Amino acid sequence: MDSQTPAYPVTYRNRLRRRHDRGHYDHATVHAILDAAMLCHVAYVIDGQPYCTPTGFWREGGTLLWHGSSASRMLRAQADGVPVCVTVTHMDAIVLARCGFNHSINYRSVMAYGRARLVTDPAAKLRAMDGFINRFFPGRSAVLRAPSAQEIKATSVVEMPIDQASAKIRDLPPHDDEDDYAVPAWTALIPLRTVVGEAEPDPRQHPDADRAAGGIAAYRA
Amino acid sequence: MDSQTPAYPVTYRNRLRRRHDRGHYDHATVHAILDAAMLCHVAYVIDGQPYCTPTGFWREGGTLLWHGSSASRMLRAQADGVPVCVTVTHMDAIVLARCGFNHSINYRSVMAYGRARLVTDPAAKLRAMDGFINRFFPGRSAVLRAPSAQEIKATSVVEMPIDQASAKIRDLPPHDDEDDYAVPAWTALIPLRTVVGEAEPDPRQHPDADRAAGGIAAYRA
Ligand SMILES: Cc1cc2nc3c(=O)[nH]c(=O)nc-3n(C[C@H](O)[C@H](O)[C@H](O)COP(=O)(O)OP(=O)(O)OC[C@H]3O[C@@H](n4cnc5c(N)ncnc54)[C@H](O)[C@@H]3O)c2cc1C
Ligand SMILES: Cc1cc2nc3c(=O)[nH]c(=O)nc-3n(C[C@H](O)[C@H](O)[C@H](O)COP(=O)(O)OP(=O)(O)OC[C@H]3O[C@@H](n4cnc5c(N)ncnc54)[C@H](O)[C@@H]3O)c2cc1C
Ligand code: HEM
Ligand code: HEM
Numbered sequence: 133m134d135s136q137t138p139a140y141p142v143t144y145r146n147r148l149r150r151r152h153d154r155g156h157y158d159h160a161t162v163h164a165i166l167d168a169a170m171l172c173h174v175a176y177v178i179d180g181q182p183y184c185t186p187t188g189f190w191r192e193g194g195t196l197l198w199h200g201s202s203a204s205r206m207l208r209a210q211a212d213g214v215p216v217c218v219t220v221t222h223m224d225a226i227v228l229a230r231c232g233f234n235h236s237i238n239y240r241s242v243m244a245y246g247r248a249r250l251v252t253d254p255a256a257k258l259r260a261m262d263g264f265i266n267r268f269f270p271g272r273s274a275v276l277r278a279p280s281a282q283e284i285k286a287t288s289v290v291e292m293p294i295d296q297a298s299a300k301i302r303d304l305p306p307h308d309d310e311d312d313y314a315v316p317a318w319t320a321l322i323p324l325r326t327v328v329g330e331a332e333p334d335p336r337q338h339p340d341a342d343r344a345a346g347g348i349a350a351y352r353a
Numbered sequence: 354m355d356s357q358t359p360a361y362p363v364t365y366r367n368r369l370r371r372r373h374d375r376g377h378y379d380h381a382t383v384h385a386i387l388d389a390a391m392l393c394h395v396a397y398v399i400d401g402q403p404y405c406t407p408t409g410f411w412r413e414g415g416t417l418l419w420h421g422s423s424a425s426r427m428l429r430a431q432a433d434g435v436p437v438c439v440t441v442t443h444m445d446a447i448v449l450a451r452c453g454f455n456h457s458i459n460y461r462s463v464m465a466y467g468r469a470r471l472v473t474d475p476a477a478k479l480r481a482m483d484g485f486i487n488r489f490f491p492g493r494s495a496v497l498r499a500p501s502a503q504e505i506k507a508t509s510v511v512e513m514p515i516d517q518a519s520a521k522i523r524d525l526p527p528h529d530d531e532d533d534y535a536v537p538a539w540t541a542l543i544p545l546r547t548v549v550g551e552a553e554p555d556p557r558q559h560p561d562a563d564r565a566a567g568g569i570a571a572y573r574a
Contacts, residue, residue, distance in 0.1 A: 145402060150422050170458075171444050175396035175405035181366060182403050184396035184440040186462050201371050219405040223392050228555075228569070231498040232486050233508075237391075241407050265453050275538045277452040287454070306555045316561035317496045318569055320552040329544035334449075334527045340537035348449070348539055 145245055146298040156299040159194075165242045165299050166191050166220050170268060174198070175217040176248075178209050189218065190267040196244060197251075197260055199289045207288040210248040216292060218244045226322040227304070230312040236302065238321070244297040251289040254281070260289045272346030328352045366466055367519040377520040380415075386463045386520050387412050387441050391489060395419070396438040397469075399430050410439065411488045417465060418472075418481055420510045428509040431469040437513060439465045447543040448525070451533040457523065459542070465518040472510040475502070481510045493567030549573040 139158040140146070148155035156162065172189040175182055185206050189198040196218055200207050210216060225238035251257050261284070262273040279287075306319050328351050343349060360379040361367070369376035377383065393410040396403055406427050410419040417439055421428050431437060446459035472478050482505070483494040500508075527540050549572050564570060 149426055150424065170447075171442065173394040173396075173405050173407075173440055173442070175394075175403035175438075177398055177401070177403050180398070181436050181466075182396035182398050182438050184394050184405055184438045184464065186394075186440060186442040186460070188458060203371065205370055215402050217396075217403050217405045219394055219407060221392065221394070221407040226391075226489075228490075229497075231504075232482055232494065232500050233504040235486065237409060239407070243405065245402075261453055265456065268447075269449075272538075273453065275536075276450075277533050277536045277538075279453050283452075283454040305553075312498050313557055313559070315496075315498045316559040316563070317493070317498075318562040318564045318566065319555040319558060320569075321555075322552050322572055323550035324547055325550055326545055326547050329446075329546055331541040331543050332526075334540040334542075336534055337540060338534070338537040341539040342537070343539045345539065348541075351543055 140294065140297045143296065146243065146296045148298060148300060151300070154300045154302055156301065157297070162242050162244070162297045162299045163191065165222065165240045166196070166244070168222060168240070169220045171220075172196070172198070173219045174206070174210075175219070176206065176210055176214060178205075188264070190264050192263060194294050196292045196294060197264070197289060199261065199264065199287055202286055202288045204288060207290055210290050211250045211288075213247040213249055216246065216248050218292065223324055224303070225324055227306050228319050228322065229306050230308045230315040230317045230319055234306070234308050234312075238302050238304065240299070240301050242297055242299045244292075244294045246292040246295040248290045248292040251291055254284050257284050257287060257289050260291075261287065270347035272348070275346045361515065361518045364517065367464065367517045369519060369521060372521070375521045375523055377522065378518070383463050383465070383518045383520045384412065386443065386461045387417070387465070389443060389461070390441045392441075393417070393419070394440045395427070395431075396440070397427065397431055397435060399426075409485070411485050413484060416512050416514045417467075418485070418510060418512045420482065420485065420508055423507055423509045425509060428511055431511050432471045432509075434468040434470055437467065437469050439513065444545055445524070446545055448527050449540050449543065450527050451529045451536040451538045451540055455527070455529050455533075459523050459525065461520070461522045463518055463520045465513075465515045467513040467516040469511045469513040472512055475505050478505050478508065478510050481512075482508065491568035493569070496567045
């Protein structure tokens with residue numbers, strides 16, 4: 133890696149030990165993997181018990197954000213600046229080989245570390261929630277009924293500046309030990325993909341509703 | 354839920370607080386969501402720091418298993434019976450609404466709790482690893498070159514009997530506050546699906562390799 137490339141600092145916490153050739157710490161690689169996802173898994177601890185909660189998230193610069201109910205145990209537990217680990221995973225292929233040991237999975241994943249804190253200012257919360265919507269559906273917040281003060285109050289927004297992160301990527305065809313090519317087991321790469329299906333429009337669609345407004349056009353018919 | 358239905362015990366740890374109508378604790382619902390996945394996220398703690406690691410897994414009865422390098426920090430940290438949380442998530446649809454607050458996601462997820470321990474007996478490790486392969490590719494272990502003693506030694510297998518678990522399912526069309534149906538925002542359910550792509554056979558395929566052997570035929574051409 134070029135020493136000019138901005139990268140996250142590497143310590144015991146985020147240094148890959150196994151297959152470190154698959155590791156990346158530069159912002160560009162980490163952010164690209166994060167931005168290809170809407171879903172993350174957040175690990176946090178309550179009374180020594182680890183929890184791993186799936187949740188929607190988005191990125192603004194070097195900060196990850198997620199949201200939910202102000203009464204959520206997860207978000208309450210995360211409000212106090214406790215350490216969390218946010219993981220994003222794309223499973224790209226199953227890799228078959230001629231022995232079990234050489235079976236594998238192609239993937240891209242990020243583990244990001246930091247301390248979460250609540251966004252408390254109502255105007256900042258509103259901006260953040262509009263940002264969440266527009267991140268996935270550009271311009272959509274403008275065509276929606278705006279959030280009420282009550283809705284903003286009921287919503288907790290958590291932000292986590294990324295202190296450290298690691299990306300790990302496997303993108304390789306099947307490979308076997310030279311002797312094993314004599315084994316007649318059928319061998320292949322089996323790609324997996326997440327696809328956006330055909331939208332099911334709301335039966336109560338407004339007659340003036342414009343599908344192209346709010347970035348929806350980009351999603352599959 | 355019928356009191357005859359076998360279910361995981363519910364305590365502070367796994368009781369849903371928000372949207373508890375979406376919660377399920379019976380074995381059948383929890384196991385069906387687990388069995389629809391190959392990937393989980395495991396949360397565990399080292400020195401107070403939570404980690405969330407993506408990994409392949411499989412289920413045998415009420416026990417979850419995963420594997421990796423005997424030198425893996427994750428597996429070493431989990432060998433001592435520490436508490437872990439294993440989460441499996443299927444993201445089924447994005448739900449658009451006429452205000453931000455009513456946007457949502459349809460999903461099925463499980464959070465399972467227990468203490469992980471190493472499978473140490475080599476014969477049991479071998480059985481477990483054959484079980485992993487055959488779980489996804491029925492019969493495939495029989496057509497592969499068998500694992501060597503050295504490979505089994507290099508492999509750690511972890512098993513976690515499920516002490517408690519919760520499933521959460523959202524499977525609802527868009528819905529809005531009655532007043533908001535006057536808002537002309539285009540509204541729909543956008544389904545998401547993971548699809549198995551066309552297999553890319555190994556260029557060094559053995560001439561006698563039989564695609565139908567080892568359960569591969571079930572996967573897409
Ligand atoms: C694909 C996906 C996207 C999601 N996106 C969001 C989002 O953007 N915002 C948001 O607020 N929530 C989201 N959720 C729901 C989220 O996982 C939590 O259920 C919710 O945040 C309530 O969290 P809590 O800790 O307060 O739950 P509580 O209900 O207080 O949690 C208590 C216990 O309930 C069980 N539980 C809670 N959630 C789940 C779950 N999802 N699956 C299985 N068991 C569970 C666990 O055992 C947990 O320890 C999403 C879920 C999925 C699967
Ligand atoms: C879809 C998928 C399936 C996988 N299946 C398996 C499996 O079945 N068996 C298996 O052994 N491994 C699997 N992995 C790899 C697994 O995530 C770990 O990388 C591996 O187990 C080594 O773990 P470790 O804790 O010993 O890593 P170490 O290298 O010791 O971890 C140290 C640090 O490196 C970084 N790191 C480690 N793994 C990742 C990662 N995946 N993404 C980003 N940063 C990372 C983290 O910051 C971590 O704290 C899978 C990964 C993905 C994405
Ligand atoms: C369905 C079959 C299998 C799949 C999908 C699979 C998948 C994986 C994946 C994704 C990894 C992580 C690689 C990485 O860190 O980038 C891994 C690691 C590993 N697997 Fe498997 N595996 C399978 C079967 C086996 C079997 C049968 C054995 C042993 C007999 C085995 C032994 C190992 C070992 C030792 C590692 C650690 C490698 C290292 O870190 O150097 N696997 N496996
Ligand atoms: C892209 C837009 C959005 C998506 C995809 C989304 C998704 C979700 C999901 C999946 C949940 C969890 C529901 C469950 O527990 O089953 C949730 C909860 C919640 N969301 Fe959103 N959301 C979005 C926008 C918003 C906005 C703009 C607000 C506020 C203005 C908001 C406020 C809330 C609140 C308060 C909860 C907690 C509900 C409860 O537990 O009772 N969301 N959201």
